[in-house]
Amino acid sequence: MKLTFLGTGDVRQVPVFGCNCRACNTARQNPALRRRPCSALLTTPYGKLLLDGGIIDLAERFQPGELSAILLTHYHVDHVQGLFHLRWGIGEKIPVYGPEDTQGCADLTKHPGILDFQAPLKPFKPFYLGELKITPVPLIHSKPTLGYLFESEQRQLAYLTDTVGLPEATTTFLQRHTELEIIIDCSEPPQPNPPRNHNDLNSVLHIHQTLQPKALWLTHLNHKMDEWLLDNDLPEGIYVARDGLEI
Amino acid sequence: MKLTFLGTGDVRQVPVFGCNCRACNTARQNPALRRRPCSALLTTPYGKLLLDGGIIDLAERFQPGELSAILLTHYHVDHVQGLFHLRWGIGEKIPVYGPEDTQGCADLTKHPGILDFQAPLKPFKPFYLGELKITPVPLIHSKPTLGYLFESEQRQLAYLTDTVGLPEATTTFLQRHTELEIIIDCSEPPQPNPPRNHNDLNSVLHIHQTLQPKALWLTHLNHKMDEWLLDNDLPEGIYVARDGLEI
Ligand SMILES: [Mn+2]
Ligand SMILES: [Mn+2]
Ligand SMILES: [Mn+2]
Ligand SMILES: [Mn+2]
Ligand SMILES: [Zn+2]
Ligand SMILES: [Zn+2]
Numbered sequence: 001m002k003l004t005f006l007g008t009g010d011v012r013q014v015p016v017f018g019c020n021c022r023a024c025n026t027a028r029q030n031p032a033l034r035r036r037p038c039s040a041l042l043t044t045p046y047g048k049l050l051l052d053g054g055i056i057d058l059a060e061r062f063q064p065g066e067l068s069a070i071l072l073t074h075y076h077v078d079h080v081q082g083l084f085h086l087r088w089g090i091g092e093k094i095p096v097y098g099p100e101d102t103q104g105c106a107d108l109t110k111h112p113g114i115l116d117f118q119a120p121l122k123p124f125k126p127f128y129l130g131e132l133k134i135t136p137v138p139l140i141h142s143k144p145t146l147g148y149l150f151e152s153e154q155r156q157l158a159y160l161t162d163t164v165g166l167p168e169a170t171t172t173f174l175q176r177h178t179e180l181e182i183i184i185d186c187s188e189p190p191q192p193n194p195p196r197n198h199n200d201l202n203s204v205l206h207i208h209q210t211l212q213p214k215a216l217w218l219t220h221l222n223h224k225m226d227e228w229l230l231d232n233d234l235p236e237g238i239y240v241a242r243d244g245l246e247i
Numbered sequence: 248m249k250l251t252f253l254g255t256g257d258v259r260q261v262p263v264f265g266c267n268c269r270a271c272n273t274a275r276q277n278p279a280l281r282r283r284p285c286s287a288l289l290t291t292p293y294g295k296l297l298l299d300g301g302i303i304d305l306a307e308r309f310q311p312g313e314l315s316a317i318l319l320t321h322y323h324v325d326h327v328q329g330l331f332h333l334r335w336g337i338g339e340k341i342p343v344y345g346p347e348d349t350q351g352c353a354d355l356t357k358h359p360g361i362l363d364f365q366a367p368l369k370p371f372k373p374f375y376l377g378e379l380k381i382t383p384v385p386l387i388h389s390k391p392t393l394g395y396l397f398e399s400e401q402r403q404l405a406y407l408t409d410t411v412g413l414p415e416a417t418t419t420f421l422q423r424h425t426e427l428e429i430i431i432d433c434s435e436p437p438q439p440n441p442p443r444n445h446n447d448l449n450s451v452l453h454i455h456q457t458l459q460p461k462a463l464w465l466t467h468l469n470h471k472m473d474e475w476l477l478d479n480d481l482p483e484g485i486y487v488a489r490d491g492l493e494i
Contacts, residue, residue, distance in 0.1 A: 011332075012332075012335035012336075013306075016335065017306040017332070017335070017336030018311035018337040018339075018361075019336070019337045056328075058264075059262075077331045077354070078332075081303075084324045084328060085258075085260060086264055088264070089259075089263060089266070090263055090264070090265040090266045105353050106324050106352050106353045107324070114264075
């Protein structure tokens with residue numbers, strides 16, 4: 001099981017339109033430092049799973065039939081916008097899993113095209129794609145949002161975005177796993193108070209201490225977090241994701 | 248006054264994901280034949296006006312401050328999706344004009360960021376941007392939709408998409424203009440019956456005969472219309488738009 005970060009930016013992406021901070025200017029000069037909408041590809045023996053659909057050139061990145069399934073964390077535009085085009089494709093349907101959200105996003109579920117929206121997932125109710133065990137876990141965000149724990153024989157990978165902190169039940173559930181590797185929303189550099197809908201680095205450090213994962217990767221970064229990283233180091237075992245990084 | 252077509256495709260764009268028709272295969276081999284979401288840029292002495300915001304890399308195409316205004320025909324995703332990212336930019340606000348539509352698209356008007364949504368436009372009530380006279384005209388579509396007549400001293404340019412046919416009041420209004428150049432929705436090749444929400448070529452030919460414009464350009468084409476064009480010619484005075492074409 002391999003995870004490839006397709007996008008690691010927050011809703012504004014990096015660079016931010018019109019911003020001349022050091023991080024945005026650097027990303028403008030070096031496309032490798034850009035951050036696209038937060039999304040990842042999980043390559044498993046069962047097939048390729050797309051985690052969130054906010055990347056807008058999905059039709060160019062993937063061949064028809066290449067994606068075995070799409071898993072959505074939630075229906076904010078930056079996590080589903082690439083699906084508005086993909087849905088009008090021709091051929092095999094793509095199963096799409098996600099949380100219960102009667103609002104969804106614009107007319108996405110009303111006109112699904114080749115997207116085959118499955119019954120909403122239930123928190124902590126695991127399901128299998130091939131041998132891969134997937135458990136949806138509730139997160140704390142401004143829209144109904146699920147993280148996912150992916151368990152193969154080799155790895156326990158938790159994908160946790162968008163969120164600010166973790167619900168107690170999610171913490172308790174994840175604490176039972178001793179081989180955890182975590183990918184988590186870290187939208188903001190350390191703040192005096194935790195932000196409203198996303199983790200700052202302080203919130204992430206707290207989660208890191210509580211769950212003691214084998215490794216933890218930061219994703220969903222905004223330009224201020226990138227700017228902070230120009231001047232600061234992270235504690236051991238915590239890494240910054242980059243668009244294109246494979247783990 | 249110059250109009251640049253930024254995108255000339257329908258909601259599915261060309262090529263369509265997974266389609267192997269002749270038009271889609273040709274477009275895949277030759278990027279100059281691709282069709283992005285329907286949008287145009289009007290360059291005027293007053294400044295640059297963006298017509299619809301469905302192009303997804305607006306933040307890369309335009310510099311901060313470069314767009315004087317954005318005019319929306321309607322709030323379907325393929326006409327506004329690029330604004331979901333642009334709105335989170337920094338700096339000068341961009342005035343956005345469009346039809347009355349209480350639904351809008353997802354949370355676009357709720358969280359406008361640097362987009363400065365103006366009071367909804369009234370059909371046939373002209374307004375001015377500098378010397379440029381702009382008259383919104385009602386169209387016939389599955390969402391409230393406005394076309395626009397742009398009048399400078401030199402030109403009378405009507406931008407009419409998305410629509411199937413034209414309301415009688417719009418026809419009567421446009422017939423009073425003798426120097427008309429028309430850009431119009433032609434999503435489909437000739438059909439036995441007119442489609443539901445978009446023109447086929449037969450509907451366009453009918454409008455052409457009624458309004459007798461100096462010239463007429465087809466936009467919002469789907470892959471089947473492109474395929475039809477591989478084998479057929481258009482009557483005199485009717486032209487096919489292309490992404491990047493300037494008129
Ligand atoms: Mn997000
Ligand atoms: Mn979100
Ligand atoms: Mn359209
Ligand atoms: Mn439309
Ligand atoms: Zn910045
Ligand atoms: Zn095709």
